[in-house]
Amino acid sequence: MKNYILASLPFIALSSAVLAAPSFDTDAPIAYMTDLSSGATLFEKNADKQIPPASMAKMMTVYVAFDLIEKGKLDLDDKFRVNEATWKKWNNQGSTMFLGLGDEVSVKDLLHGIVTLSGNDACVVLAEGIAGTEQAFVALMNKSAKELGMSKSRFGNSNGWPDEGRTMVTARDLANLGSSTVRNFPELYDDFYGQDSFTWNGIKQSNRNPLIGKVAGSDGLKTGHTEEAGYGFAGSAEQKGRRLVSVLAGLDSYAGRIEQSIRFMNWGFNAWEPKKLFDKGTKIQTAEVQLGDSSTVALVAPRDLFVTIPKATDGKMSMKVTYDGPIKAPIVKGQPIATLVITTADAGEQAVPLVAGDDVGEAGFFNRVWAGLKSLLGLA
Numbered sequence: 001m002k003n004y005i006l007a008s009l010p011f012i013a014l015s016s017a018v019l020a021a022p023s024f025d026t027d028a029p030i031a032y033m034t035d036l037s038s039g040a041t042l043f044e045k046n047a048d049k050q051i052p053p054a055s056m057a058k059m060m061t062v063y064v065a066f067d068l069i070e071k072g073k074l075d076l077d078d079k080f081r082v083n084e085a086t087w088k089k090w091n092n093q094g095s096t097m098f099l100g101l102g103d104e105v106s107v108k109d110l111l112h113g114i115v116t117l118s119g120n121d122a123c124v125v126l127a128e129g130i131a132g133t134e135q136a137f138v139a140l141m142n143k144s145a146k147e148l149g150m151s152k153s154r155f156g157n158s159n160g161w162p163d164e165g166r167t168m169v170t171a172r173d174l175a176n177l178g179s180s181t182v183r184n185f186p187e188l189y190d191d192f193y194g195q196d197s198f199t200w201n202g203i204k205q206s207n208r209n210p211l212i213g214k215v216a217g218s219d220g221l222k223t224g225h226t227e228e229a230g231y232g233f234a235g236s237a238e239q240k241g242r243r244l245v246s247v248l249a250g251l252d253s254y255a256g257r258i259e260q261s262i263r264f265m266n267w268g269f270n271a272w273e274p275k276k277l278f279d280k281g282t283k284i285q286t287a288e289v290q291l292g293d294s295s296t297v298a299l300v301a302p303r304d305l306f307v308t309i310p311k312a313t314d315g316k317m318s319m320k321v322t323y324d325g326p327i328k329a330p331i332v333k334g335q336p337i338a339t340l341v342i343t344t345a346d347a348g349e350q351a352v353p354l355v356a357g358d359d360v361g362e363a364g365f366f367n368r369v370w371a372g373l374k375s376l377l378g379l380a
Helices: 054-070 084-090 107-115 120-131 134-147 171-184 186-192 254-271 365-376
Strands: 002-005 009-013 030-035 040-045 079-081 104-106 197-200 203-206 218-226 230-239 242-251 272-278 283-290 296-300 305-310 316-325 336-344 348-356
Touching: 030 171, 030 254, 040 254, 040 305, 040 348, 054 107, 054 120, 054 134, 054 171, 054 186, 054 218, 054 230, 079 107, 079 120, 084 120, 104 107, 107 120, 107 186, 107 197, 120 134, 171 186, 171 218, 171 230, 171 242, 186 218, 218 254, 230 254, 242 254, 254 272, 283 316, 283 336, 296 336, 305 336, 305 348
Parallel strands: none
Antiparallel strands: 002 316, 009 316, 030 040, 030 242, 079 104, 197 203, 218 230, 230 242, 272 305, 283 296, 296 348, 316 336, 336 348
């Protein structure tokens, strides 16, 4: 397989000024921010360093549950019983939903208990209910992490409780997890994230998310704190159709987490802005097709495509399309088959997917024979 780089699309001049990307200073030793509208990385600081996630690990527990619900393997109305061993260990261990011994709790309530209340007990009851044992559920967590490309992260339990280093993540991987949750399960995300509070067994607890009510459009994702990990937060907010996902970790105080999280997210929205490049469905380029009933396929924008640039300056950008090819038929309309790479002077590279504009069937017998002969003779 070869990587094809099509002729670069023309430079687009957005302004004559070219300055450095906007700077940001944070006390957090670990920080990362991405813009989902363009795929741009707006900030990174030790983003690939492995760290204990504390309760931010619960994002993966929720992701696995969402995935099973989406596939029809789990129902929000399914109920799981709080067994004695789990209750004894977790009813007063760190953050809790205050589940009672023998309670029959729905998946829906357990998810609220995890997302809004950060309940350690809710995580374990959900994990055991889904997979039989917590460790069997952890295998599902690590399987999902691998599928999402979280190459530097691993999970040893369902709630992020300190486990002698078995559970480790990176800020980049956590942002990937948060972004994937938003993209892959938008309806479930809207239903469970961003709630102000949740009440169970007559006990009302507020969401610990430091952005809710303080940054417009904030709805996720998860706080975390242990003595080992310090104070961390994976956040998400959407303003005017533009969603940012941020991660801060290793802060030394509760108040510092609040202040830094708010300042970081506001910087992301205020210092940067999206520029629309193409409308959904726009043909960007064509790609070669091997053994198809057409020799090429249109590469189109699967959604409105944006680039993220500093508000203070636009600079210039160039674009190119890359794909591994030639692409073998059959091809289904809407299938991701290429990448549009945008390079800007002050924000580096940003990559967005392109999809097939049409179906391409397999070539008939005689066309396949002719294609083989041309290849053999060096004519292809």
